[in-house]
Amino acid sequence: MKEKIQFFRIKDIPDLELYRTSSVARSVPRHIHCVFSLSVGEAGVGLHETKLGKYYITPGSIVVVNADTTHSSSVPSGYTYSSRSIRIDTVLLGSLMQEISGQKHDILALKQPVIYNQMLAQQILGLHTLLAGSASRLEKECLLLDTLAKLYTHYSCEGIKPVTMGDERTPVSRVCEYLQDCFNENVSLDQLASIAGLSAFHLAHVFTKEIGVPPHTYQLQVRLKKATDLLAYGKPLVEAALETGFCDQSHFQKAFKKKFGISPGQYKW
Incomplete structure (x- = not known):
């Protein structure tokens, strides 16, 4: 070769x-x-x-x-x-x-x-x-x-250890609300950390501890729910994908089928 x-x-x-x-x-x-x-x-x-x-x-x-x-x-x-x-x-x-x-x-x-x-x-x-x-x-x-x-x-040579996690339910709730309201934004972990008032790494771990899934998985679930709403109202597949934050239709179709077991087209029709 x-x-x-x-x-x-x-x-x-x-x-x-x-x-x-x-x-x-x-x-x-x-x-x-x-x-x-x-x-x-x-x-x-x-x-x-x-x-x-x-x-x-x-x-x-x-x-x-x-x-x-x-x-x-x-x-x-x-x-x-x-x-x-x-x-x-x-x-x-x-x-x-x-x-x-x-x-x-x-x-x-x-x-x-x-x-x-x-x-x-x-x-x-x-x-x-x-x-x-x-x-x-x-x-x-x-x-x-x-x-x-x-x-x-x-x-590591220095013996680096992650920060200790505490009870951060209120900051995590603020992040959940933001992801629900701004589901179509390509948000960074630093942006969410700023909303929570925590470091990015600390947020990622306490979010998973409190919600049961990491921030990006939660974001994906919110996007898919919004997409089903748009499809139910007759939105074309491409528009539904773009309006819910997916960068392309292929990524949207793959995530949708993994979640629901059917393609967006099957759901729509």
Whole structure:
């Protein structure tokens, strides 16, 4: 198979980039990134080298490259390597980690260059797919924070811990009301956090604790309910999708069928 390298920028999160490599067989000499890089092997075998040693990368291996860390990569003879990567600007990373822990951190390095944790690897791959797709901004931000929290809680050099949750029923109620009133807005987690008077990470977790689902799932349920109302009044499918905040009809149809078991067209007619 021919080598393929894809690059994506995320409109809703401009300081974050995605890469996907397929069937790569070339070597990359020693270099550094000025950003934090998180990769997961998807197929084949790769070789990652830092001052701490050489590591063979197989499917499910998580490769961590802290900002300004010298490293190189290669592929053993006779093999190819495929992976997905998420690169995060250090200023954005610092801001996200402050949201998670409730305090500023001078060191945001992870201890291990390579992590073997299949559940976390699958979550990172799922995050990559979500970020590259048409999911809402809110869903992307919630999963990004949750993934970083799990990663840094277990593998950070500083022993970063998430903030402690309390009883936040009143702030959560305000957020629910906002999502019901402004269901068609591509709202960010920071906007909801401002309404609640909490950090974004804290809100995401207390919201799930109080309501039973995360903010983006609640938002989706509200949108789908509004969409059924519009369809019942004879709105065309495309208009119903756009007026309820879905970025395209494909995303609307997929979410609708997953929720109700039938397509919007079947519901309408």
